[in-house]
Amino acid sequence: MTADVLLVDDDQPLCETLTLGLGKRGFRAQWRTSAGDALHLLESTDFDVVVTDLNMPEMNGIELCERIALNRPDVPVIVLTAFGNLDSAVAAIRAGAYDFISKPIEIDALAIAVDRAANHRRLREEVKRLRLEVLDRPRDRTLIGESTAMRRTQDLISRVAGSDATILVTGESGTGKEVVARAIHDRSRRQAGPFIAINCAAVPESLLESELFGHIRGAFTDAKSASAGLFVQANGGTLFLDEIGDMPPSIQPKLLRALQERKIRPLGSKSEVSIDVRIVTATNRDLESAIDEKRFREDLYYRINVVHIPLPPLRARQADILPLALHFIRMFAAQSEKNVTGLSKEVAQKLLAYAWPGNVRELQNSIERAVALTRFEEIRVDDLPEKIRDYRFSHVLIAGNDPAELVPLEEVERRYILRVLDAVAGNKAAAARVLGLERKTLYRKLERYELREKAQSE
Incomplete structure (x- = not known):
């Protein structure tokens, strides 16, 4: 089976010899004598396998392997090491290499390793394709609904899907925010690319930054190998950040910079990686309240809220x-x-x-x-x-027929406000809209109720 191979070695005669040998065995090979030139070529040309020497000036094979793992994690790398140098082989595998071959090189052994690596890449691509087909089944993605609210949502999705605008989907838990995000992806020009989703509330703060932006080997204690973050994995597709309202404040500035500059810097790396990703975010939180309470950055809010798709509760x-x-x-x-x-x-x-x-x-x-x-x-x-x-709808009791049960108007207001808050799942911005109040007015009333309850309990 043929494959496109990139050879990287500062020994030009060896490169020419290996290129000739692989060509006789059905492979299409190109070579570069520096890691920098190889990385530049990888930006514009697709290769099935990279074969690199370990010891090279400026950037060695381990560093090159790490860079490829970050920028092109789909391309397997075979590292050439000195005979018997087991430590170097282990370091190469930790850096993300698919395989290693000891020098002096036997061309038949190299051809077998290249063929195996190319098949590995094709299998991964096929698994990815089949996974996308499964996700594309109508029963999984269909936006069911003929209500006025749902028709409005479907129309908005159709209008924004073709753009690259950042989208914020809001709604209570269980309303189908990820279904909407997938529908946007499926109708976009990025539909052939990956759809990557992460729940920001489900990943510990200590791991979330690495999960999103990736890291190089040795960036932290357990970083035994380089890892491409979700931004890189989602290149050419859509990255869905669910529960964005729970993102730790320490990571919010880095996310803002990634959205503004379209570049990320993996943990421990001195260089930045360009990204081409459509961002869709979702939350069941009241982000405007979170901004007032200094838990969410206002500039990040406006960056993710270019298009707002509110999902009504069932x-x-x-x-x-x-x-x-x-x-x-x-x-x-x-x-x-x-x-x-x-x-x-x-x-x-x-x-x-x-x-x-x-x-x-x-x-x-x-x-x-x-x-x-x-x-x-x-x-x-x-x-x-x-x-x-056994469900029975429960109304809020604001008064009875007995005069002894009648309450002041302020108490009626308090009970009704709390009833509305319960109906909108605690979303203060939504409650303020239902009540016809300014948000700050609603906050003052709630603070007064809380102070009164504390005073009564003392």
Whole structure:
């Protein structure tokens, strides 16, 4: 099987000999006598394998291997080492090398190693392609919904998908923010590139910077080999930063610089790496409140909020509940090979009456459970979770008929404000809009309620 090979060695006669030998065995080879020239060529030309000598002036093979691992992690590197130099071989593997060969070089052994490395790259590319095909299945990505709110969201996605504008998707947990991010990617000119997602709240602060920006070998105690960060892995595609509101303040300036300069600096590195990535962020936090509380940078907020896509909670798009339920029934019935085709009238009424605090994710989990449990072709009430079967909407009691139960107007206001806050999952900006108040006015009222409660408890 043929492959394009880049040979890097300061010994020009050796390069010419190896190029000739590999050419006779079906490989297309080019050579460079310096690591710097090789890196420059890699920026404009695609190679299946790089073969580099270990000892070279200016930049040795280990350093070259690290640079390739950061900038072109898809290209395997074979390092040529002196015979019996096991320490150098181990160092090469830690730097990200795919394989090593001892000198003096036997051309047949080199050809076998190159062929194996090229096959390794092709297999990785095929796995990536198949993974993208799986992700592209309509059942995984379809934005289900005919409600006015959902049609508005779908229209906005269609309008912004073709641009490279940074997008902020907001909404409660479980509303489908990652589904929206994937839909944007799938409809963009970057759809053939990778879609990389990370939950900023799920990665410890000590690891998040390395995860995003990468690191060189020895950048910190456990950095035994170089690692390309997610920005580099997402080159040519989309990087989805979920729960951006939970990003530690120490990393926010570095993210801001990456977005502004389109360059990153891996941990421990003295050089920067250019990136070509579409950024989509998401949060269930009230970022404007976080800015007021000095937990989120205002300049970063405006950088990620070029286009804002608000996702309404499921309770605000009741027209979508039954279409979503039927979609999940078809999906899970096919997976479990069960003949479940619909739901009873009573189940439909229960689903429409429920408040869905967990939003679409809760609906999906509930339908998955129901499909697994049901013994009929349609889901029955007994197949639903108990909290949905027994759900009763609870109103906030602001007064009774007994004069002794009547409360001051301020207390009525307090209870209603807290009820609205509960309905919008604590989002103060959203609550202020519902109440028709300025955000600062709402904050003052909440502070007053909190002080009063503390005074009453003392």
